[in-house]
Amino acid sequence: MGRSPCCDRRSVKRGAWSREEDAILTSFVQRFANAGNWMTLPYKAGLNRCGKSCRLRWLNYLRPALRHGRFTDEEDSLILSLYADIGSKWSAIAAKLPGRTDNDVKNHWNTKLKKRHLLAMVPSTTPPTAAIDSPSASDADESSLPPPLDEAAIATDDGEELTRRSEELYAELMGLIQQQPMTGDVRSSSSSLSSSRTACASSAGGNSAAWPVDDKEFLPESSGSSTVVELDDPCAAHAFGAASFQDLLASSYDEVIGTEGLLYY
């Protein structure tokens, strides 16, 4: 009550993310990973989305090293155990499950494990038949099996493919940018980048929290390479001048990808 929303809901897009949006967000976050601000990201990247929505999309779905798909028996057991200990602290529980997000764990709990938990709370007067245990039994049977090959392959391939294609696009994009006249002296020296970073950080309201991808495991190896260090600047999109990240993507659309679509396959 009386609390202003973080963004104007009428002017930002809501609902399911398109593949193009995913690609833009992934490329942007991976490239400008060292510092940044979720609230200004949509503007910088040219995404018509709320910053919080971008953050959520990245953390819960696009972030590398995430594991999608069914939970294993061991994961189920761990969740049940941790829930008994600490309750619905989903972020804390998820922290114990590599590759899982709090949203994943929460959803899994609400759809499956809650029932199992409630059944376990039922006094043992009810016979522990296979039927009673069936959610766990059947689930255990299922979850103890490896995921269906195609499903696992799809999940893995999608993630890797997205990263790979993002890398490719970015490389192409950077090539085009190198050829474009810059409105500012962005590339001239690392010192100018430093000043750009400082200026941007202050202009962003001083709250310059790093992207949550400072964890090295989430970054592609190439992102730490010396060839891209100069561009790992959260203000680089601004420093590009009038062109937002998406503008640049769009301008290079035909040259890089052709007219078939951006990154999606």
Add this chain to the structure above:
DNA sequence: AATTACGACAACCGCCTCTCA
């Protein structure tokens, strides 16, 4: 074949906490 019920999960909402000027 059509309809309904249900499971799975992505996304949103709003409150709380933290950081910084």
Add this chain to the structure above:
DNA sequence: TTGAGAGGCGGTTGTCGTAAT
């Protein structure tokens, strides 16, 4: 010390696919 802004988190809702009737 305090207020504003941003991030984090848990609860909830919406949507889609599929199984059951």
